[in-house]
Every structure is written in structure tokens, then in C-alpha cells.
Amino acid sequence: MKLINLSPWMIATFNILKKDMKTYYLKPPNISWGLIFPFAWTLMFFLRSQTPMQIQDVLPGVIAMSVLFGTTSMLAVTITFERRQRSFERLLLAPISLNALMLAKTSGAILFGVFNAFIPVIFASFLVDLSGVGWLSLSAGIVLIAITSTFLGLLIAVSVKEVFEAQTFSNFFRFPMIFLCGLFIPLAELPLALRPISYILPLTYGADILKWSINDGGYLPVSLSFALLAAFSVALFVLSTYNIKTKWIH
Amino acid sequence: MVHLFIIEAEGLTKNFNGFTAVDGISFRVAQGEIFAFLGPNGAGKTTTINMLTGLARISAGTIRLGGWDYALKGSLKKAQQRMGIVPDESNLYEELDGFNNLCFCASLYGMGKPEREKRAQELLKQFNLEAAGKRPFRAYSKGMKRKLTLAAGIIHQPEVLFLDEPTTGIDVESARQIRSLIQQLNKAGTTIFLTTHYIEEAERLCRRLAFIVEGRIVRQGGLAELMEEGQGDYIVQFILDDGGAKHAVEQELPAALAARFPHTEINIHGDREVRVTSSVPLELAPLIEIFSNYHLPVFEAKIMRPTLEDVFVRITGIEAARLKKEKEGKKG
Ligand SMILES: Nc1ncnc2c1ncn2[C@@H]1O[C@H](COP(=O)(O)OP(=O)(O)OP(=O)(O)O)[C@@H](O)[C@H]1O
Ligand SMILES: [Mg+2]
Numbered sequence: 001m002k003l004i005n006l007s008p009w010m011i012a013t014f015n016i017l018k019k020d021m022k023t024y025y026l027k028p029p030n031i032s033w034g035l036i037f038p039f040a041w042t043l044m045f046f047l048r049s050q051t052p053m054q055i056q057d058v059l060p061g062v063i064a065m066s067v068l069f070g071t072t073s074m075l076a077v078t079i080t081f082e083r084r085q086r087s088f089e090r091l092l093l094a095p096i097s098l099n100a101l102m103l104a105k106t107s108g109a110i111l112f113g114v115f116n117a118f119i120p121v122i123f124a125s126f127l128v129d130l131s132g133v134g135w136l137s138l139s140a141g142i143v144l145i146a147i148t149s150t151f152l153g154l155l156i157a158v159s160v161k162e163v164f165e166a167q168t169f170s171n172f173f174r175f176p177m178i179f180l181c182g183l184f185i186p187l188a189e190l191p192l193a194l195r196p197i198s199y200i201l202p203l204t205y206g207a208d209i210l211k212w213s214i215n216d217g218g219y220l221p222v223s224l225s226f227a228l229l230a231a232f233s234v235a236l237f238v239l240s241t242y243n244i245k246t247k248w249i250h
Numbered sequence: 251m252v253h254l255f256i257i258e259a260e261g262l263t264k265n266f267n268g269f270t271a272v273d274g275i276s277f278r279v280a281q282g283e284i285f286a287f288l289g290p291n292g293a294g295k296t297t298t299i300n301m302l303t304g305l306a307r308i309s310a311g312t313i314r315l316g317g318w319d320y321a322l323k324g325s326l327k328k329a330q331q332r333m334g335i336v337p338d339e340s341n342l343y344e345e346l347d348g349f350n351n352l353c354f355c356a357s358l359y360g361m362g363k364p365e366r367e368k369r370a371q372e373l374l375k376q377f378n379l380e381a382a383g384k385r386p387f388r389a390y391s392k393g394m395k396r397k398l399t400l401a402a403g404i405i406h407q408p409e410v411l412f413l414d415e416p417t418t419g420i421d422v423e424s425a426r427q428i429r430s431l432i433q434q435l436n437k438a439g440t441t442i443f444l445t446t447h448y449i450e451e452a453e454r455l456c457r458r459l460a461f462i463v464e465g466r467i468v469r470q471g472g473l474a475e476l477m478e479e480g481q482g483d484y485i486v487q488f489i490l491d492d493g494g495a496k497h498a499v500e501q502e503l504p505a506a507l508a509a510r511f512p513h514t515e516i517n518i519h520g521d522r523e524v525r526v527t528s529s530v531p532l533e534l535a536p537l538i539e540i541f542s543n544y545h546l547p548v549f550e551a552k553i554m555r556p557t558l559e560d561v562f563v564r565i566t567g568i569e570a571a572r573l574k575k576e577k578e579g580k581k582g
Binding site for chain 1: 266300303304305306307327328330331335337339341342343344345346354355357358359360361362
């Protein structure tokens with residue numbers, strides 16, 4: 001007996017997500033990559049920071065990087081791969097809206113990113129007292145960072161043809177972002193000329209939320225950061241669907 | 251509302267940065283028929299299918315499928331619910347097995363789990379792929395891949411099925427099986443739109459067809475009606491020894507024949523066949539004499555019923571043999 005009657009687009013969306021999870025995200029190489037990467041970052045930073053206070057200082061940075069590395073290239077690579085295999089055409093030909101399709105394709109990467117984010121958190125919980133952390137805002141911040149960096153992956157997927165290009169392009173964006181978003185070098189200490197770039201990076205606001213949640217750091221009003229990140233998410237979603245409409249449907 | 255024509259295309263055009271791939275074509279496909287696009291490389295067959303299925307944007311013209319006008323917002327998705335698509339190259343998931351590929355495709359059309367699993371089993375059985383159901387798609391042979399792609403295209407029981415060169419690049423036996431499956435589907439009520447470069451395939455399968463060349467439909471109509479066009483023709487087929495056709499061309503035999511028998515058309519097929527087409531009955535003895543003057547031994551001379559191939563050559567001016575060679579070279 002059926003408990004709930006799912007509408008056709010929900011069945012499609014859910015199954016696309018499920019397939020992506022099974023065939024990409026939960027595949028041993030990706031799981032290990034997804035785990036080892038944040039793990040290695042965490043270890044590296046924590047070993048260098050001797051005192052508990054320092055661990056709290058680097059935690060936001062490690063979380064943000066774990067999300068960034070788990071999402072951007074994963075989505076860019078899997079979509080580029082499916083486009084080369086031509087199986088992506090199947091999805092474009094299915095009777096579901098482009099929005100539903102994008103929702104399905106991105107939620108896998110978003111979930112994966114969120115999952116990655118909690119690895120350093122779990123790690124840190126053994127070493128330092130995390131009772132002062134604002135869990136709600138931390139989780140919301142992580143989800144928003146995962147969303148925006150996933151869409152960045154989607155933008156990359158639209159502009160490349162080969163899988164290796166997707167990989168290279170992701171790094172091209174990721175590394176400068178890490179340095180410009182205020183995670184490791186506080187915004188106030190960045191050269192004035194670079195600061196405008198920082199302000200157009202969604203990660204800047206995400207990093208600020210993480211800092212605020214973990215150690216009351218933060219530089220900008222947290223509500224402003226949330227509002228801007230949400231706006232970034234919507235804008236990137238719209239831009240991505242527009243891109244797909246114009247570039248993938250010739 | 252009953253739609254007599256399930257597909258209606260009017261002035262359909264596709265431009266790619268200034269290049270016109272499909273140039274204002276109009277055609278209609280009736281419910282329940284098999285309709286074929288027959289044409290050489292780059293004629294615009296795939297581009298037309300892409301516009302009909304929603305993979306390519308329409309530059310100009312209109313499409314209605316099952317009454318849904320693509321120009322209206324949301325109607326393409328409604329139309330897509332009713333169509334099945336089998337592309338020219340398999341586009342299933344290499345890493346999934348046959349069964350899961352089918353189930354996944356069914357889910358895209360909103361089919362629930364028990365329903366899609368039952369249907370997938372049925373199709374694997376019907377397509378003789380039961381044993382392969384648990385193997386990953388990447389381990390399939392070309393013919394098996396094509397069959398599974400066809401199964402994936404019909405899992406949601408579409409009213410219209412688009413087939414882009416369904417039998418190109420696979421062995422004779424698989425091609426025969428696929429043709430028979432197409433016929434079964436059609437008998438069960440599915441409307442079929444297919445593209446092909448195999449003239450015999452078009453002749454065997456479809457009731458109506460269109461010849462498409464350089465983005466334009468040069469002729470369309472019922473099979474019988476098109477064959478009529480060739481009925482006034484008298485065709486004599488001469489079989490020479492191996493390489494004889496090549497020698498005939500080198501020695502300019504076609505020109506000599508044409509000079510001696512005006513109003514005839516000379517065509518070379520393969521490497522040992524010369525065909526003479528005429529609108530009046532031909533006498534065989536003087537014809538054979540010319541061959542022997544050129545020291546070309548004739549092993550067989552046969553009066554032939556005009557085939558669709560002859561009609562195609564006559565209407566499009568494209569050598570049927572060239573059409574095939576290009577294709578096979580391309581698909582390797
Ligand atoms: N995305 C594209 N951009 C530019 N030109 C294109 C594009 N797709 C197709 N064309 C051109 O449009 C023309 C028609 O191509 P199409 O693939 O529709 O031909 P076809 O009849 O399917 O040929 P084939 O038998 O080789 O499959 C060709 O000249 C092709 O080069
Ligand atoms: Mg084609």
C-alpha cells in the first residue's frame with residue numbers, strides 16, 4: 001500500500017538525486033576523497049595550532065574549505081562527465097522542468113558538501129570545548145556555503161567541455177577565493193585594491209557567519225551576511241538555469 | 251479532442267550561427283503510422299529530431315505534438331511526457347546495469363517503483379536481454395546497447411517514438427531484431443518517426459516518408475505514391491566481372507551509352523553493376539553490344555522493377571551508393 005502519492009516530478013527529482021548519490025558521491029574513491037581531504041586539512045591545521053584557542057580560530061577556515069572542495073569540483077566534474085557520455089540529454093528530454101532538474105542535480109552536491117563540513121567539526125569536538133558554538137547559525141551558514149559553491153560548480157560545468165577542464169577550472173576559482181574571503185587573512189588586513197573582490201565572493205559572507213557562530217568573531221553584521229548569501233544563492237540558481245537554457249539547449 | 255496528425259511541423263527552420271541546417275520544412279505525421287526521414291549526412295535529420303524533442307531551440311516555424319504547440323509556455327514538457335526518444339548513439343549510464351538503467355529512465359517519467367520494476371523486467375525479456383540485465387551497460391555489445399536504448403525509450407509507453415538511425419552500425423541480425431521490434435510497437439499503436447540512410451529499411455518499415463537533402467524536404471508522400479514516380483521507368487541491370495564498373499567508368503562507357511541511347515540515365519552501383527534507366531522500353535542486344543565493344547564481359551542482364559532507391563536517386567540526384575559509403579565510414 002502506498003503511504004504517500006508522490007507527483008511525477010518528485011519521483012524524477014528524487015531518483016536523479018538517488019542515482020547521483022549512488023554512482024558518484026557514495027562511490028569509494030569519492031567518499032575517501034571527501035573524507036581524507038577535510039581530514040588532512042583538519043589534521044594539518046590542528047597540528048600547527050598548539051592551544052585549544054587556536055583550533056577554534058582555524059575551525060571556520062577548515063570547515064569552509066571542506067565544503068568548497070566537496071562541492072564545486074564534484075558537481076562540475078559529474079555534470080561534464082554526463083554531458084560527454086550524452087546521458088545528460090536524457091535529463092533534458094525528461095518531462096520535468098529545468099528548475100526541478102537543477103534542484104535534483106545540485107542537492108546531491110550540497111548534501112555531500114554539508115556532510116564534509118561536519119568532519120572537522122566532529123574532529124574538533126574531541127579536542128576543544130564547543131559548547132559556545134551557535135549550532136543553528138553554523139548549520140545554516142554551512143548549508144548556504146554549500147549551496148553557493150555548488151552553483152559555482154554548475155557555472156563551471158556550463159563553460160567547459162572536458163572533465164579535466166572542469167577540474168582545473170574549479171581550482172582556478174577555489175584557491176584565490178580561499179585567500180580573499182577573509183578566512184585566513186582578515187578582511188581588514190587585505191590590500192585595499194583586493195577588497196572589492198572579497199565583497200563579491202559569496203564565501204566571504206559564509207566565512208563570516210562561521211566565525212561569528214564558532215568564536216563570536218565576524219566582521220560584518222551576521223544578518224546582513226545571511227541576507228546576502230541567500231540572495232547569492234537565488235541569483236546563482238537563476239543564472240545557472242539561464243545558462244543551461246541558452247547553452248545546452250542549442 | 252482527437253488529433254488525426256500527432257506531429258505537425260510548419261516552416262521548421264534551424265540556424266547555427268548563420269548556417270541553415272534545417273530550412274523551412276513542413277510535414278505531418280498521422281497517429282499510428284511509421285514515418286521516415288531519408289537523407290545523406292548532414293541533411294538535417296538529427297537537427298529536426300532535436301527540435302521535435304526539445305533538445306534544440308527552433309529558429310523559425312512551429313511544431314505541434316499531440317496538439318501541444320511548442321510556442322506556448324509549458325507545452326513542450328507536456329509533449330515530452332508522451333514521447334520516447336532513441337538517439338543515434340546510446341546515451342545510457344555506462345556504470346549502471348541494464349535493469350537499473352531502465353528503472354532510472356522510467357522514474358524520469360514519474361513511474362512508481364513497483365510499476366517501473368515490472369516494466370523493466372518485461373522489456374528485458376521481450377528484448378532478449380534478461381541475462382544481461384545485471385551487467386553494467388559498458389559491458390554490452392553495440393547491438394545490445396542499441397536494444398537497451400530502445401527499451402529505455404519505450405519504458406513509459408510513449409505514444410510517439412523518435413528513432414534516429416536505429417540500425418546504423420550494428421550487425422545484420424541485431425538490425426533485423428530491432429526492425430521487427432519497431433514493427434511490433436507500431437502494431438500496438440505507437441506512432442514512429444525514424445531517420446535512416448538505409449533505403450531498404452525505409453521501404454520495408456514505413457508507410458510514408460520524406461527525402462531530406464541539405465535541410466530541405468525534396469519530396470514526401472506515401473511509399474506507394476513515391477514508388478509510382480518510378481513506375482514509368484524501365485531499368486536494366488548489368489552485372490560485370492569484379493571491378494568491371496570501375497573500368498566502365500574509366501573507359502567512359504556511360505557517356506557512350508548515353509550518346510547511343512538518348513533519354514537514358516546511367517548509374518553505377520557497387521563495383522560490378524551498371525544500371526540503365528529509361529522512360530521507354532529498351533532493347534537488350536544493342537546495349538550488350540556496346541559493353542562487348544568495350545571488352546567488358548556481361549555476366550547477367552536483368553530487367554528490374556524500380557525500387558525506392560531508384561526513385562531516391564532520381565529525385566535527389568544523390569547516388570545511393572555514395573550515401574551508404576559515407577555513413578559506414580563515419581560510424582566505423
Ligand atoms: N550544434 C551545431 N552547431 C553547428 N552546426 C551544427 C550543429 N549541429 C548540427 N550542425 C550542422 O547542421 C547540419 C545538419 O546536421 P544533422 O546532424 O542534423 O545531420 P544528419 O542528417 O543527422 O546527418 P547524419 O546522417 O550525419 O547524422 C550539418 O551540416 C551539421 O554540421
Ligand atoms: Mg544524424
